[in-house]
Amino acid sequence: MSDMPHDRDTAQPPPSTYLVGGAVRDRLLGLPVTERDWVVVGSTPEEMRARGFRPVGKDFPVFLHPQTNEEYALARTERKTAPGYHGFAFHTAPDVSLEDDLRRRDLTVNAMAEAADGTLIDPYGGQADLDQRLLRHVSPSFAEDPVRILRVARFAARLTPLGFRVADETLTLMRNMVEAGEVDALVPERVWQELVRALAGPAPRTFIETLRACGALARLIPELDRLWGVPQVAKYHPEIDTGDHVMRVLDQATRLSPEPSIRFAALLHDLGKGTTPTDLLPSHHGHEARSEKLVLEVCARFKAPNEFRDLARLVAREHGNIHRALELRPATVLKLLEGTDAFRRPERFAAALVACTADARGRLGHEEDAYPQAEYLQRALQSAREVEVQPLLERGLKGKALAEALRRERVGAIAKLKG
Known part of the structure; x- marks a missing residue:
């Protein structure tokens, strides 16, 4: 299996080298194999360095091949020493077997190896679980690392199109981990990393639903988790449940765009409905302002990049106005364009329109509806941008007078769109 060069001057891995993990699974x-990881059995750090491999591991010996830059890790075991995912002690030695190393991995489908001659080593039933489309933990030590909850959810989201699901016993174990408080040890940056990777994948809904099924969503993004069970007006939302609606919106955003930032905005756009006073339900008057506030809190917690935060904030605050665009007076349309900074940030405004299209279609029975508001607002923006300033300057206008004249011209240009 190895395609390492065999020139005398080229570094050679020790003979007991195995391809492991995702490359074998995929x-x-x-599926396409995008990166390869290797495990070396029966070697030492000194021997690896002598062969020209560059050490990079801080916690345990990992080396980069001098030509391919692929990672070669010495076979290791690990032992839980403290709560959270940093609390591990690692042990490497020439007598650590391949089976020992594979046992510490998260899922059986990730605990297979392949020898240089192509022989599959599968001590924990990974191939059978691939055939049954099951994501199942290798051993009870799975419960020692809370990051594995995020990884399982992401693998489920990635492999849902192939029919995979999380094994019942693994979901139970994940639920027990949440109840034991392990998830509370996750740092926000790692949660964000896994969330964005899931949002970029083929079925981000599955990532959210898996976290919710084990109770982790309530710990990580409680603002989102509490939307389930919150009713909406059936006339506008035949699906009624707000959590159901948000998953449908995420599905539509996934159909419409590969951009994680758009999918993120779709996911969080209705957070304010989770804080609607019960005596107002199923109406959600003013939920947009509450949604914007909660979006900012979520983004601050996870240190979300500005691109994600600003788009999600805009969609949360303005999606109601965007939905009503065809009913608005031209002056109000211009105010909407100015308030969303559409003149300076047209690409972000276009992204917001995609998220709003997903929102409109994320309702039971409305999945294929047209959304003329998006085209109208794009045309309104284009018409307003085409208004020339030079004639106004030639009339001697400046300052406040110039700004007011420009606004009148832009309102007039928008008004012509409706004939």
């Missing part, structure tokens, strides 16, 4: 599934 090859068996017929």
Whole structure:
């Protein structure tokens, strides 16, 4: 299996070297193999360095091949020493077996290896679980690392199109981990990393639903988790449940755009409905302002990049006005364009329109509806931007008078769109 060069001057891995993890899994599934990781059994750090490998591991010996830059890790075991995912002690030695190393991995489908001659080493039933489309933990030590909850949710989201699901016993174990408080040890940056990777994948809904099923969503994004069970007016939302609606919106955003920032905005756009006073339900008057506030809190917690924060904030605050665009007076349309900074940030405004299209279609029975508001607002923006300033300057206008004249001209240009 190894395609390492065999020139005398080229570094050679020790003979007991195995391809492991995702590369083996994806090859068996017929998926593209984008990166390869290797495990070396029966070697030492000194021997690896002598062969020209560059050490990079801080906690345990990992080396980069001098030509391919692929990672070669010495076979290791690990032992839980403290709460959270930093509390581990690692042990590497020449007598650590391949089976020992594979046992510490998260899922059986990730605990397979392949020898240089192509022989599959599968001590924990990974191939059978691939055939049954199951994501199942290798051993009870799975419960020692809370990051694995995020990883399982992301793998589920990635492999949902192939029919995979989380094994019942693994979901139970994940639920027990949440109840034991392990998830509370996750740092926000790692949660964000996994969330964005899931949002970029083929089925981000599955990531959210898996976290919710084990109770982790309530700990990580309680603002989102509490939307389930919150009713909406059936006339506008035949699906009624707000959590159901948000998952449908995420599905539509996934159909419409590959951009994680748009999918993120779709996911969080209705957070304010979770704080609507019960005596007002199923109406949600003013939920946009509450949604914007909660979006900012979520983004601050996870240190979300400005691109994600600003788009999600805009969609949360303005999606109601965007939905009503065809009913608005031209002056109000211009005010909407100015308030969303559409003149300076047209790409972000276009992204917001995609998220709003997903919102409109994320309702039971409305999945294929047209959304003329998006085209109208794009045309309104274009017409307003085409208004020339030079004639106004030639009339001697400046300062406040110039700004007011420009605004009148832009309102007039928008008004012509409706004939």
